[in-house]
Amino acid sequence: MAFLARLNRPWIHFIVLGLALFELQRWAFPEPKPVIGPLAPARVDSLRQQWLALAGSPPSEEQLQGMVAQELDRDMLFQRALELELHLYDQVVYQRLLRNMAFLQMGEGKSEQEIYQQALDMRLHLGDEVIKRRMIQVMEQLLLAARPPLPVNEVDIAAEFESRREELRRPPxxxxxxxxxxxxxxxxxxxxxxxxxxxxxxxxxxxxxxxxxxxxxxxxxxxxxxxxxxxxxxxxxxxxxxxxxxxxxxxxxxxxxxxxxxxxxxxxPSRDATLEEVRQQLERDLLSRRRATALADAIADLREDYEVRTS
CATH class of the missing domain: 3.10.50.40 (Chitinase A; domain 3)
Incomplete structure (x- = not known):
């Protein structure tokens, strides 16, 4: 009873009520998510032209939307890398910015670190496609490190071999x-x-x-x-x-x-491949597919932290 009596203090009631109100506010008025997209019409048209150049025909609406979704994912990964400030610790980014500044003939008489900082101040890292690709690659590696693909075992290899026996058949x-x-x-x-x-x-x-x-x-x-x-x-x-x-x-x-x-x-003559002949190929293919699946799942989870706008 003495313990309950000690809890019956106005200041304790005030703290509990404040915490409750804080949690209620977070639930009723959540922080807005960062917005990704939509793509500018020029970028969508560029995707359409890339498809046309490779396939020889314009993409269907479904194919175009697939490319747009992939591009939005790339933007999201790049945004996440910037939020984590990964660009500040990457040598590829560092050297790329120094080369860009040299090309622009800026930073004469300054040290490399000063030139690098000037490039960051000018936000050159935001518009460089090489840096963007590098940051996306680093983010993918981090996502896979946090959610590694399932390892491949002998049972998996044997099952893959059986399912692809005809495809793996050795030609004459x-x-x-x-x-x-x-x-x-x-x-x-x-x-x-x-x-x-x-x-x-x-x-x-x-x-x-x-x-x-x-x-x-x-x-x-x-x-x-x-x-x-x-x-x-x-x-x-x-x-x-x-x-x-x-x-x-x-x-x-x-x-x-x-x-x-x-x-x-x-x-x-043509013949069936032996398991030993194709073991390495099967293992590579299985690992590649599992890596792609693990990465896709991780990216899907990451989308929950953003508001991705397609239009």
Missing amino acids: RYSIEQLYFNREREDEVPAVVERIQSEGLSAEQARSLSSPFLPGYVFRQQTPDQLARNFGAAFVLNLQEAIPQAGQWVGPLRSTYGLHYVWVEAIE
Whole structure:
């Protein structure tokens, strides 16, 4: 009872009432959140032009809104980095501002620290895209440090391997030697082929009968994609349609450049990849996806601290 009596003091009632009123005020009148956006029309148009340059067609409204959302996220991360004053402790920012000041021919006779402080006073860090990208990168690293992605274990790798078995299938590989005939010499091809067959010439022996071919004449263990880089897609299609057999001549086959008479030395058929062959790739892909997911979740949480305006 003595304890309760001690609590029955006007000054204690005043403190409790004050705290209650303070909390009530915070609940009824919260601090306004920092505002991010909306993007200026010029920036939206710039995003639209970037898409057009890369895709060859204008973005859909959904695609444009996706780009706008990403840009607003970048602005938010940059704003958060500035609030944390990360730019004051980053050497990339420091050196970038010094270079900018040198380009502007300002700060003559001053020390580097004085020039750097002058650049900050001029707020040059706010309009520099290199600094913005750097600060966004640092913020992403901080967010991931606070919410690291889940580690990848053997069970994850095995499951990923099974789900992507067809995608990871190893393509066939061809070991070939070829004789090339440019368009001016295509009429000679039947006679050359007949001579090779009648005299039993090897590809190396018959090479002097063909035209020079800049990529070369011998190609070992080449995938279809690798052959296409040297001969073009039409050549690969014609080679596959000929159903080549190891130890036989094929052709002549047409490519973008002319005709090719091809000696097939060996063919490694397409096959399933082994887990060990693709383990590192699978682990990288899983980590990359989990990092992207963890970062997206962290950015979504960060949005709760801001008022993001899309329009």
